[in-house]
Amino acid sequence: MNATVIQAVDWKSEASKLANDQGFTFLSDLCGVDYLEREPRFEVVYQLLNMDTRTRMTVKVPVPMGEPAVVPSVVDIWPTANFHEREVYDMFGIVFEGHPDLERILMPDEWEGHPLRKDYSMGKVPIEFKNLSPGF
Secondary structure, three states: OOEEEOOHHHHHHHHHHHHHOOOOOEEEEEEEEEOOOOOOOEEEEEEEEEOOOOEEEEEEEEEOOOOOEEEEOOOOOOOOHHHHHHHHHHHHOEEEEOOOOOOOOOOOOOOOOOOOOOOOOOOOOOOOOOOOOOOO
């Protein structure tokens, strides 16, 4: 399946056309991707469904470089984007401009960093194994 690439500056108007003109009225999923060594580093991938024709569409939106990385929110077009956008914000730090309640959803509010970024430090917690028999 081929994916359509739509730039972030055009995403809001193109999303509206996809929903209203082309019948992609259901957003089944969206996720973030961190390529780390590619420009742009981040991408948001949307999975759309036209319920009448049973057609699926994948849309990739490259996230422009910046701190923070910003993409327009599509919650007003597809309400199912609400919690998906919050999860991507929480895990990747991508800000969805215009989101009605963009706050952490999985990590505690005081958590620092975004755990699914490829440069996120996992820390050095020693692991102890108990009751292991010799030879393991």
